[in-house]
Amino acid sequence: MATHFDAIVIGAGQAGPSLVGRLTQAGRKVAMIERKLFGGTCVNVGCTPTKTMVASAYAARLAQRAASYGVKIGGDISVGLKAVKARKDAIIGRSRGNVEGWLRGMAGCTVYTGHARFESAREVRVGDELISADQIFLNVGGRAAVPALRGVDKIKYLTNSTLLDLEELPKHLVVVGGGYIGVEFAQMFRRFGSKVTIVERAARIMRYEDEDVSSAIKDILEKEEIVVRVGAECIEFEPRGEDVAVGVTCTEGDPEVVGSHVLLAMGRRPNTDDLGLEKAGIKTDEHGYIVVDDQLRTNVPGIWAMGDCNGRGAFTHTAYNDFEIVAANLLDNDPRRVSDRLPVYGLFTDPPLGRVGMTEREVRESGKAALIGTRPMTKVNRAVEKGESEGFMKVLVNAETKQILGASILGVGGDEAVHCIVDIMYARAPYTTIQRAVHIHPTVSELIPTVLGDLKPLQ
Numbered sequence: 001m002a003t004h005f006d007a008i009v010i011g012a013g014q015a016g017p018s019l020v021g022r023l024t025q026a027g028r029k030v031a032m033i034e035r036k037l038f039g040g041t042c043v044n045v046g047c048t049p050t051k052t053m054v055a056s057a058y059a060a061r062l063a064q065r066a067a068s069y070g071v072k073i074g075g076d077i078s079v080g081l082k083a084v085k086a087r088k089d090a091i092i093g094r095s096r097g098n099v100e101g102w103l104r105g106m107a108g109c110t111v112y113t114g115h116a117r118f119e120s121a122r123e124v125r126v127g128d129e130l131i132s133a134d135q136i137f138l139n140v141g142g143r144a145a146v147p148a149l150r151g152v153d154k155i156k157y158l159t160n161s162t163l164l165d166l167e168e169l170p171k172h173l174v175v176v177g178g179g180y181i182g183v184e185f186a187q188m189f190r191r192f193g194s195k196v197t198i199v200e201r202a203a204r205i206m207r208y209e210d211e212d213v214s215s216a217i218k219d220i221l222e223k224e225e226i227v228v229r230v231g232a233e234c235i236e237f238e239p240r241g242e243d244v245a246v247g248v249t250c251t252e253g254d255p256e257v258v259g260s261h262v263l264l265a266m267g268r269r270p271n272t273d274d275l276g277l278e279k280a281g282i283k284t285d286e287h288g289y290i291v292v293d294d295q296l297r298t299n300v301p302g303i304w305a306m307g308d309c310n311g312r313g314a315f316t317h318t319a320y321n322d323f324e325i326v327a328a329n330l331l332d333n334d335p336r337r338v339s340d341r342l343p344v345y346g347l348f349t350d351p352p353l354g355r356v357g358m359t360e361r362e363v364r365e366s367g368k369a370a371l372i373g374t375r376p377m378t379k380v381n382r383a384v385e386k387g388e389s390e391g392f393m394k395v396l397v398n399a400e401t402k403q404i405l406g407a408s409i410l411g412v413g414g415d416e417a418v419h420c421i422v423d424i425m426y427a428r429a430p431y432t433t434i435q436r437a438v439h440i441h442p443t444v445s446e447l448i449p450t451v452l453g454d455l456k457p458l459q
């Protein structure tokens with residue numbers, strides 16, 4: 001006999017625990033199932049550990065550049081990866097403990113630890129226990145994809161999870177994949193002292209960004225002596241003694257790069273392959289993402305999917321927003337929808353990139369009449385004063401409605417400054433609202449009104 005609950009939530013990632021909180025507050029009896037680490041990817045092997053280590057890498061870089069600020073540091077500057085890891089482990093350990101403690105102490109919530117699989121559309125098995133509910137919420141997230149490239153099974157490779165556990169610095173880290181995960185790790189490990197090469201199959205790194213943005217990021221990395229190999233059409237692997245040879249190109253340039261360690265940062269895949277979805281009749285797309293509607297309902301009534309596993313977002317803020325959408329619809333009689341969400345995200349290199357809405361390429365492809373404003377960070381006082389003036393900002397505006405279509409802010413504070421544009425876009429107000437706002441001097445944000453005061457037609 002199954003133990004019956006009002007709701008079952010599978011996965012304690014970025015959406016599940018908050019939903020359990022709302023459901024139990026509403027008086028529901030809820031089962032929460034987590035197979036491994038409470039807090040999921042973000043807390044344990046994603047955002048929190050990487051941004052904690054990006055902070056260590058920033059400190060190292062600043063120490064190396066100290067003389068340029070008139071600051072003397074005696075002796076060599078070096079990074080102890082063990083200490084960096086200990087700091088990271090302490091921070092993520094607290095976060096994980098907070099999530100787990102919150103759930104275990106929550107009235108109305110029963111926590112199960114173990115891998116959950118559907119037995120039917122209303123029943124889930126965890127180990128020896130069979131539990132059932134009228135409503136089931138999936139928040140199972142994803143993991144690093146390991147493409148079946150030639151030789152990949154013959155080498156020891158690292159993923160975003162295992163790289164975070166190293167205590168000794170790689171001599172030469174080859175990062176395969178020039179997306180945001182690969183690029184963040186590349187800069188971080190270079191600053192820790194590793195030699196780093198990025199190998200990217202596409203013609204440029206950060207290929208979903210505009211060409212000017214991705215080429216500025218490449219320049220920033222190359223200035224720190226990171227080698228960037230793009231157009232790598234022949235990626236394959238071969239053990240070479242203690243090292244690994246990574247095939248890069250079959251046509252021109254060095255055909256391979258030999259590193260001591262290889263990080264595979266070639267995308268993510270959803271944790272939907274071992275969930276028994278077929279027993280519940282839940283549909284997935286060709287990549288394994290659970291198909292959901294605009295309010296995150298699957299094709300099976302009474303079952304919802306939130307976060308990375310539904311393919312509608314790939315970030316912590318999108319997973320959390322999924323929770324808000326489901327809770328609003330179920331508990332607040334508020335018909336929130338995924339399609340109300342603007343695309344927003346950051347790349348947490350130094351300097352970071354803050355992004356919202358359409359890229360310039362997308363605006364051009366849409367055929368909309370548009371205006372564009374740009375400004376290099378060398379013309380942003382705060383950036384110059386900080387000695388961190390790499391990058392630029394770019395804003396695109398709909399020429400007819402005067403509403404902002406999108407922005408990229410690559411520069412110091414860009415991940416924060418972009419939010420004044422995010423908020424005006426949500427308000428659906430014209431760009432002139434920001435243009436006339438008085439921003440604090442000296443900040444990066446104070447130049448956004450200036451950029452908007454100098455818009456030109458997008459040719």
Ligand SMILES: Cc1cc2nc3c(=O)[nH]c(=O)nc-3n(C[C@H](O)[C@H](O)[C@H](O)COP(=O)(O)OP(=O)(O)OC[C@H]3O[C@@H](n4cnc5c(N)ncnc54)[C@H](O)[C@@H]3O)c2cc1C
Nearest residue numbers: 011013014035040041042046116140141307308314315316
């Ligand atoms: C290196 C890296 C850096 C990142 N940096 C950022 C960043 O800076 N900002 C940002 O917004 N996003 C970042 N992300 C993405 C972010 O981590 C994810 O988008 C986010 O964690 C997704 O949350 P989620 O709730 O969908 O799933 P997850 O956080 O992955 O949680 C899913 C949970 O479900 C559990 N689970 C899975 N299957 C089962 C099962 N069958 N039974 C029981 N439990 C199960 C898992 O153990 C896990 O705890 C980063 C990701 C990586 C890999």
